[in-house]
Amino acid sequence: MSAHLPLRRLILVVDDDPILLDYLVTVLDHAGYDTVKAASAAEALQRVAEREADIALALLDISMPGMSGLELALRLREHTSVAFMFLSSVDDAETARQAASHGAVGFVVKPVDAARLLPSFESALARADEIRQLRRTEANLNAALASGRETSLAVGLLMTRFQTDRNTAFEVLRDHARSTRRKINEVAEQLVAAEELLNSLHGAFVGRLKGK
Missing domain, CATH: 3.40.50.2300 (Response regulator)
Known part of the structure; x- marks a missing residue:
C-alpha cells in the first residue's frame, strides 16, 4: 500500500x-x-x-x-x-x-535565482502560516467567548425562573438543543432575547397601568 x-x-x-x-x-x-x-x-x-x-x-x-x-x-x-x-x-x-x-x-x-529565492520564499510561507493560524485561533476564541457568554446568561435565567441549580439548568438547556438539533449557543441566544422582550413588555405594561 x-x-x-x-x-x-x-x-x-x-x-x-x-x-x-x-x-x-x-x-x-x-x-x-x-x-x-x-x-x-x-x-x-x-x-x-x-x-x-x-x-x-x-x-x-x-x-x-x-x-x-x-x-x-x-x-x-x-x-x-x-x-x-x-x-x-x-x-x-x-x-x-x-x-x-x-x-x-x-x-x-x-x-x-533559485538559491536566493527559495530560502526567502519558504521563510515567508512559514510566516504566512503563522498569521493564518493566529487568525483562526482568534476567530475560534471569539466565537467561544461569545457562545459562553450567551450560554451563561441563559443558564442564569433558567436557574432564576425554575429555582434550580447551575448543573441542572445547563443540562436542560443542552438536552433541548440536542433534541431540536441546534447548537446550544443558538438556543441560549433565543432564550436571552425572549427574556429581554418580556422585560421590555413588562415595562410597557407597568407604564400603562400607572397612566390609568
Missing part, C-alpha cells in the same frame, strides 16, 4: 515580465509547489476570486504597469485572506519600509 503524498501548496505568482514569470513558476514547481500565474494585478485579483481559499501565498512584483504590486497588496490585505511577499528591482530602505507597511511577509530583490 503506497503512502499518501503531502498536498502541494498553491502559490500565486504575479509579474508582468513573461520570462521572469515563467522562471519563477518553474523554480517553485521544481521545489514541490503548485502555481497559478498572473501577468497583471487585474488578472491576479481574478485568480484570487477563483481560488482564494487554496492560495497559500502570493508572490507579487512591486513595479507593474497599471495597478502596481503595492496597490494590489492593499487590495489583498483589505478584502482577502491571502498573504503576500514582494519582488523588487530596487534594494533600498524606503522600498523595504513600504513592503513592511503594506503587510508583506517577505521581500526578495531582483535579479532572482
